[in-house]
Amino acid sequence: MRIENRMPRFALALAAALTLLGSAAGQSYPIKIKSVKIGFPHGPNPTQRDDDQTGSYVCKANTWAPVYVELQVERKEKRDLAIVLETTDPDDLGTSVAVPLQNLSDVEPGTILSAAELAFLPCVRIGGRELTVTVREREPAGANPTGGRQVAEPKRLSYVRSRDTSTYVVLSLGSRLPGFEVPAEPKAKDDYRPAKVEQAVIDNPFLLPDRWYGYDGADLVVLATGSASVPNFLTPLFTNPQHKPRLDALVEWIRRGGRVVVSVGSNAGIVASFPLLQEILPMQVRKDAPNEQVKNLLLEWVLAANNTTKTKQHGTLIAKTGTFSVANFAPQPGRGARQIVPPVDTVRENARLAVVQAPYGLGRVTLVGFDLDRSPFLDHPEKAQVWEQILRECGSERATQSGNKNNYGNYGGVVEDELATDIRQHTDSFASVPVISFGWVAVFIVLYTLLIGPVEYFVLKKVFKRLELTWITFPIIVLTVSAIAYFSAYALKGSDMKVNKVDLLDIDPATNRIYGHTWFTVFSPRIDTYKVGVEPSERWAAGGQGSSLVDWAGAGSGRKSSFFRRSYFYQLAQPGDATAGTFSDGLVNVPIQVWSTKAFAADWSGQSDRQAPLVASELNHPPAKPDDVVGTFTLNLPFPELQDVYLIYAGEAYKWDAITSGVPVNAYLDRSKLEPDWLRKLSSLSGFVNQPNVNPRSGTATKVSTGLAPIFAAMFHDEAQRNEDTAAPRNATLRRLDQSWRLSTLHRDEILVIGRVPIVRDQPAEDLMTDPASPSPTKLWLRDLPVSGKKREPQQGTLQQETFVRVYVPVKPFKK
Known part of the structure; x- marks a missing residue:
């Protein structure tokens, strides 16, 4: 009788649920996404095709690409809207970026808006193979763009046909x-x-x-x-x-x-x-x-x-x-x-x-x-x-x-180029954080297995003679062992946040601009989420001028994204926004697990103070010998000196003494200082050179890496591979950094000065980023984004800093 009474109510509940699901599935949205294309429009001979056999747009793995979205307005919409793009990064974390739409309140239903008619063009960097595009209510700055109410059915691309990073793309405009x-x-x-x-065309x-x-x-x-x-x-x-x-x-x-x-x-x-x-x-x-x-x-x-x-x-x-x-x-x-x-x-x-x-x-x-x-x-x-x-x-x-190298990893995942991998692995090496070998982990697992198995059984069977006590002893053993493991790891790995950071500075006195490239890895001592921003210090960007792009670093996995993955989002100021031109770009709510690391990269630029220029050049070509250089130049850099300095002119490198900031340098190019093998010598400074170091916690000797990040090889990649005729390029995603073309014997309008600042290891992070004589040209924001006028929260923990400098000192015709 009870079953008969409950059946009608169950049937009603089931019918109601199905009705709700049906109404949700058949929900009518005010905006319809008609098509999505990722990358540059293809040229006459595309190398890949979409499912409909039309040419696939040209985008490369592990790089940013424009996204062309075509919309249809189903009914008038007065709300502020944004196109939201969702994908994954190399750690299978979800990423999202929003691009605002123009006001659609006056757009008649049935109107189709092509990508060329949208106010802003979305861009995305794909770490996997999937992309989801939707239209949502625009959230305020700093809020997750995926939180806005959905106003269009999502367009999901389960397989993005990206070219591998070695593809050479010629874009015709x-x-x-x-x-x-x-x-x-x-x-x-x-x-x-x-x-x-492969050719791409934008006409x-x-x-x-x-x-x-x-x-x-x-x-x-x-x-x-x-x-x-x-x-x-x-x-x-x-x-x-x-x-x-x-x-x-x-x-x-x-x-x-x-x-x-x-x-x-x-x-x-x-x-x-x-x-x-x-x-x-x-x-x-x-x-x-x-x-x-x-x-x-x-x-x-x-x-x-x-x-x-x-x-x-x-x-x-x-x-x-x-x-x-x-x-x-x-x-x-x-x-x-x-x-x-x-x-x-x-x-x-x-x-x-x-x-x-x-x-x-x-x-x-x-x-x-x-x-x-x-x-x-x-x-x-x-x-x-x-x-x-x-x-x-x-x-x-x-x-x-x-070369013969395969550009794809397992399951079609795209492997990042070698130089990018070397830099990331270098910043991911924390000498003061001991790595527990697999042998000790295996021993611990065996002991744990013995403890919860034969040992517990023997004690309960022979000592207490009550096997039912396992309901009490088993949880106690698990909790005790977990606590021992946690506090042991805490004692070994510590409770301090640690950051390894590498900066490359390109100083161009001709335009009074500084271009910065920053790679850094954050070691988190706890489960936490971070807001990640980068800004140049005041001495590298007068008046806080400049722009930055903060991004993840790593190789796309190519795997299907996990359903339960955590996510974070980009905050990017669009041209015309009130925040455009300020240091507001960054990543928000980036999750990092306990005692884990996350790698990032940033590109930034700024202008130096014209009243106190970083480079003062009095170099010129004498009239009697127009191919020679005479005169002096002065580097007014914030840090005391550069070491491992080379002056490069007309394709030849001259070994120089350390250059002291503020002291004029006589650019007499003495041929006795010529170094034909200069780049190989500089590149040999990179890599991992093990030296004994004392662990401050245990007092025991450990092995640490004292090699430099392979930045010199990235500065002049093609020249570094000069004698490797069959070698594949190692800098596919770092090609903009390669200035090998300036090493030509015909390049006589400037002297390149390259060097580095002495490395600083495991010093208080805030001191390094605020000291006027610090080797760190950038400040990290890990709790907020560097919006103009906002005070940065002091950085906790320690910082290892490497700084490389490349200066383009102009040489002008002789003035009579």
């Missing part, structure tokens, strides 16, 4: 670069051959990233100005204020180490009218006579990438009928440029200046004086060889070279 190709087979044994080259300025790291996946950007798309792309990009955030992002990417090629010919007059583009170029396009007509043009290249003065001919451009346009160049005031085509010492009838190159910040800018997207270049029988030379001499010498 404005033009589809017809005829782009590289040779399929080498003609000679020493010919360069790209292993994996709509509204699809350009509006954050500089949106170009993270591009190895070389080509801006060809000869096509008919100039009125629809180039002119709006440089004249329409609506595109200013996009243009600023592109320029900032170049300043931070991007490589770009600009070809100018038939539309040279238009190019000459854009002041910002003229500023970026190695030489100006003449306004009075921007171009002239020629019948032919000899293409004879200097092989600067090989650090030689050898030349290589790639035929002559010849107009089929009549003539073709070639740009006229004029020197940039106060700046030099490297002449590439023709070679400096070439004297021929038709040898005119066609290709020049110069730095812009840390970037490499090449100006080609003829159209790469129009005839006669499109009809040139050796255009593939010319493109090969452009990739090599204007991008990176080894970036497209592959």
